[in-house]
Amino acid sequence: MRVFHFMRYKWWFLGSLTAVTIFAFVTVFIVGLDLGIDFVGGVRMEVGLESPATVDEVRSVVRAAGVQEPVVQSVTGASATNSFMITAESMSDEQQKAILDSLGTKYGVTAGSVGVETVGASFGRETTNRAFIAVAIAVVIIIGYLSFRFEFKFAIPAIVALIHDVGLTLGIYAVSNRLVTSATVAAILTILGYSVHDTIIVFDRIRENTQFMKKETYGDMVDLSIRQTMIRSINTTICLLLPLLAILIFGGPTLKDFALALTIGTLTGTYSSFFVAAPMLVIWKEREPRFRKRVLEAQGAPAGRLDEEALASPVALTASGEAVEVAAPRRPAPSKQPGVKVPAKTAKRKTRKQQAGKSLKRTTR
Structure with a gap:
């Protein structure tokens, strides 16, 4: 089994983490998220058209009716091929009627395709508070579990990986001007x-290998652990993405919001488990004296010290990829070749045996 030395590039991986952090900060706090009426309150109208229309054309009709700062999205409707979701902070009954009349005159409104939903501002604030509380509780529980199951140094890299995943998901939502709805919050909690x-699977294998690998550096142990768990994580990710892609293609608006956020989070979660949480753990653990000593001892070692020959002892790999401890090879006997220095203790023993043999010969004579 070939082991890739990912941890040699741990600082590059942390550089990508920095880039993602800057991207998420700029897009979320400067560009801003388009919050749905679930969070800010307002009116949401869904309408299906008989003739094709663009988002800009529908937005022009809505603004002409007097609606301020409407958000118009093209969605897949069950009863029409051209459906649009119109969201605004306020939309009176007269404005709704004017919008429907204008759209019906220009494009034709499909019968039974109109739906209107109103959410109060107080309910929106309550939803926002509950969302933040749910995320905070989830993070605290994760930190507590990882600290109990492993140690506190394992919990912090895992939380940084979670921030990476959620930040990148929200950043993509901000750039693409997609509405953040209650379905998005549910997807974010699922992403957590x-x-x-995924991170716990890698960390658990690292902990197991730490008990067997007594001489390798911590980076070498993490590289082996990633190699042993990567195929499993990739297979799990592919199996999860297949139904999500089906929902993105055939699902309704609410399911699509959920599936899109979960698709982004699934891909970033698989990446961050290997290349965000693991490098941070290596950097932190290698500051400990016992692992720091191994790093200093390995600085002059050849580049391929984790190849198959090196892995044969003291750790061997089974057919399933498990690491098991094997007996260390015995030291060879001191060489009798000329020019090879024999240890002092061995020389003394040989001298005593020779003297005892000579005394026995004299007595026999």
Whole structure:
């Protein structure tokens, strides 16, 4: 089994983490998220048209009716091929009627395709508070579990990986001007669980290998652990993405919001488990004296010290990829070749045996 030395580039991986952090900060706090009426309150109208229309054309009709700062999205409707979701902070009944009349005159409104939903501002604030509380509780529980199951130094890299996943997901939502709805929050909570699940698999294998690998550096142990768990994580990710892609193609607006956020989080969660949480753990653990000593001892070692020959002892790999401890090879006997220095203790023993043999010969004579 070939082991890739990913941890040699741990600082590059942390550089990508920095880039993602800057991207998320700029897009979320400067560009801004388009919050749905679930968070800010307002009116949401869905309408299906018989003739094709663009988002800009529908937005012009809505603004002409007097609606301020409307958000118009093209969605897949069950009863029409051209459906649009119109969201605004306020939209009176007269404005709704004017919008429907204008759209019906220009494009034709499909019968039974109109739906209107109103959410109060107080309910929106309550939803926002509950969302933040849910995320905060999830993070605290994750930190507590990882600190109990492993140690506190394992919890912090896992939380940084979660922030990476959620930040990148929200950043993509901000750039693409997609509405953040309650379905998006549900997807983010699912992302937290999936990402930490992937990270725990890697961390658990690292902990197991630490008990067997007594001489390798911590980076070498993490490289081996990643190699042993990568195929499993990739297969799990592919199996999860297949139904999500089906929802993105055939699902309704609410399911699509959920599936899009979860798709982004699944991909970033798989990446961050290997290349965000693991490098941070290596950098932190290698500051400990016992692992720091191994790093200093290995600085003059050849580049391929984790190849198959090196892995044969003291750790061997089974057919399933498990690391098991094997007996260390015995030291060879001192060489009798000329020019090879024999240890002092061995020389003394040989001298005593020779003297005892000579005394025995004299007595026999």
